[in-house]
Amino acid sequence: MKPLKTLFLKDDALHQVHHHSGDDRRNFLVDTETGETVKSIDQANRIALDRMMRKAGSRDVKRRTLLAGGAGVLSLSSLMLTEAAAPRYAYGAEPLGDGTVLVMIYLRGGADGLSLVTPYNDDYYNSHRKSTRKTLGMTGTYKLNSTFMLAPEMAGLKSAWVAGDLSIVHSVGIDNNTRSHFTNYAMADRSAPVQYKTGWLARLLDVTADNRSQFRAFSHASRLAGAFYGADQDLLAINSFDDFKIRSNALDTATINGVANRVAKAVGGELGNTARHTLNGMSEVRALAAAGYTPANGANYGSSELGRSMRDIAQIIKANKGVQVVTVDHGDWDTHRGQRERLNGLARELGDALGAFYQDMGPVRMQKVVVMTVSEFGRTTIENASHGTDHGAGNFSFILSGKATGKIAGGAWSGLKNSQDKDNAIHTDYRSLAAEVMSKGLGVDAARIAQVLPGFTPQPVGVLN
Template sequence: MIKRRTFLKSTGLLGALPLLTPRIGWAMDGQSDNILITVFLGGGADGLNIIAPVGEGNYFDLRPTLALKAPGSGEGSSLDLDGFYAMHEAMGKLHTRFHSGELAVVQATGLTSESHSHFDSQSLMERGIASEQNILDGWLNRHLALQADQDSVFHAVGLHDSLPVSLSGDYPAISMSSIAEFGLNAPQVLELKLSETLSQLYNQNSLLDVEAGKALDAMAEMRYADPAQYEPENGAEYPDTQFGQHFRELSQLIRADLGVATASLALHGWDHHDNQTQVLPGILAELSDTLDAFALDMGADMDRITIVTMSEFGRRAWENSSAGFDHGYGSFMLAMGAGVVGGQVYGDWPGLGSNNLVFSGDLDITTDYRTVLAELLYKRFGQTDIATVFPDLIAEPELGVFTA
């Protein structure tokens, strides 16, 4: 007779069990049904050519061939934000949302670590720490552990190939590369039979029985979800890219009322050491068009959804000889949706003069990215134990990016 643990291991389900939790009404007493979506821009996004300080002459001196054109300077000119900053022309849809008050920008922000390593910087950022220490869980996981008891299977979701570090830890979270691929590691013709067999095997009250039941609940929710049949609302059209489809599937999960409270997504491809003008417009359009489509699709539900973006570091202030930019320091963040005090660029501008740049010619950081996230967690999600979520954060004044 086959043992239950052996059976789970052979189907690939055993390793997933600690990531799942039962579906019950997710909102605790006194908690809202607000949703937080984080978007990681992997590769080191060039904040200076995305949210360009066109009001400072040093910007054009440092980037004589790659600086954005000033607003109103003809074809290909940037999009004015506030007279000093301008947005890349490829972000037209987000530019509209900025001026409608739905989108805010934080400039000269980021991870206050001297590391210029993609892996190390992303790891620190997702763990919510500024320097290496014995903290392995993610900041989002710590936030959720402080707030929630037993919640929906889909309370914390990562749309990634594997669980992101930010969601890793004691609090249960799940990850999927797509809705269609979420389930047992078995051919489709066998999956239903395997699920039925597992349900019969795991109908007791032991810890393993309970955890197996949780996993099966999650798969049952997904078995009848067909992304191909999902029709976005309000004329929304998602880009036909992995990032666009991840947001499309996230909208399906939210509309299905599965209890999504936190979602993590990523858009990679920002490491532009050369030929930036050939690649930056495309990825910016993908980001802008996807977030715009999601907001359009969600409609009134955006009143409870807040999206925030971040990147592991920015790019060097001056262009290199390959028509690109090397790894830098300060970057930018976007915040869109519920509770965002939009239409403004936040953060103290450090300047681009030779005495203002840090390290080997990098934009300085005047706002720790965690200061932005701490304000968001406190005002939108009632998080008061910021010291646990961000253990080594040095208190800074709030920027006022968010309201309750």
């Protein structure tokens, strides 16, 4: 394992010291100016900020003036410090397949896939779902086959299904499902044995050539997706194109931007590179925002946060900024109580946003785009006493692309009833789906997929041609 990289200001004031014994808790930071142990990333950032401001010669500027929407100089430095605690792995660099863009949408909280793609003929489902049950007789439903239907709130995806550009996988899950939001996502993000500390998307970037684009890979969210952790380059987390800018209550924004740039120039090492990367990203995003954007083909993204995110992503893809991988968060799917009202709104946001993106991109561009949804687990087949559902197992995943097979994949549907628990059983490992997206979607060869998903033998899923 390579030694951890040293993080420093130009006065060499802050070092990372690594002691490896198989226990990551023994990694720590030392302030070499005082000799004291730094006990948290937040404390390290406070020290770094104080010295950055000293270097910039601008003690009068308030800390808030350097914070940006989504991820600015300081929030990105925090991210970089956190990721530097993970070992790096070096791989050979080759082009990222055929230039297709991967858009990963995380349905955080454990989405109830049974309320999005419903097995309407399943007797067990119909008898155990009372307030949350979806039926074929509801206005707006769309019958997919003799087993499944799209719920009314997912009507935005009907046209993609009819055109054969939507595949759906039932019973997808994480190996060794723990029913824990955090543990399941950590396992999905890593998609590798525990000794690997990097995310699978980070390893995907490592095995493919860096096109030097500012936006080669980024998270359209308030934080970087865990699957990017450990990437050998600085990555942006952009909560909104409109808000990705220096924030301040002061009137002289030109001066504030000038101070931010002086800070970037005064800081050395990886922290300085991160600051410069962030400021350059802000400049390009601000130019995109100022240029405005009119979706094509009459697409309407609506006013939801997910809709705005997908609109931004469509704009930057069309602007030919070299985007290869983007992640998006769509949260609040943890519906333990009052599921019907909460989930219906979330499902409508998802269906409408994906439908608008598909319409906006058009059939030609969709040949070079793969959208994949993932959630950490499904929900129980049986309702609880609070008219909600609890943490379950197997879930549904959507693959939206001009390369889609247009089928429901995952093998023969065995039904929800089983003798063990109240779960939709897991039949497709999430890593097999990721492998097929890389191979048939992005054109990555099997040898490099083996580096991205070490120790795993993917099985065919059937979502992409």
